[in-house]
Amino acid sequence: MRKRTRAREFALQVLYQIDITRDSAQAALDNFWQAQRQEDISREQQEFSSSLVKGVADNLDCLDQKIAQYAANWQLKRMAVVDRNILRLSGYELLFRPDIPPKVSINEAVELAKKYSGPEAGKFVNAILDKIKAEKEK
Secondary structure, three states: OOHHHHHHHHHHHHHHHHHHHOOOHHHHHHHHHHHOOOOOOOHHHHHHHHHHHHHHHHOHHHHHHHHHHHOOOOOHHHOOHHHHHHHHHHHHHHHHOOOOOHHHHHHHHHHHHHHHOOOOHHHHHHHHHHHHHHHHHO
């Protein structure tokens, strides 16, 4: 598995934890890295994951607004927790990380959705992220 793909999986796990427990981003990251201390995680992966989690946390209202805008007939709070956090993670990359190509963000999100959510989640995530990307490119 590629390093950044694995780092995104870590970020998704932390964002899921934050969504469920309502812990702060820093507390959730501290707990997560402490629990993972025996794993072979590079400094680069840890820094990338942490930057994604902090970026999502710092821009949560904006991200949730964008997702809600394009998630026709879906309320954010009624989405599956995994799907919601994949959208937040990738939405952050699309809107706030010009160093990450949009195609990479969307492809990674679709793969995360296929792996961690239901069979239709990849299509759902792709559709919303495509709309966010199209708006940004206007």
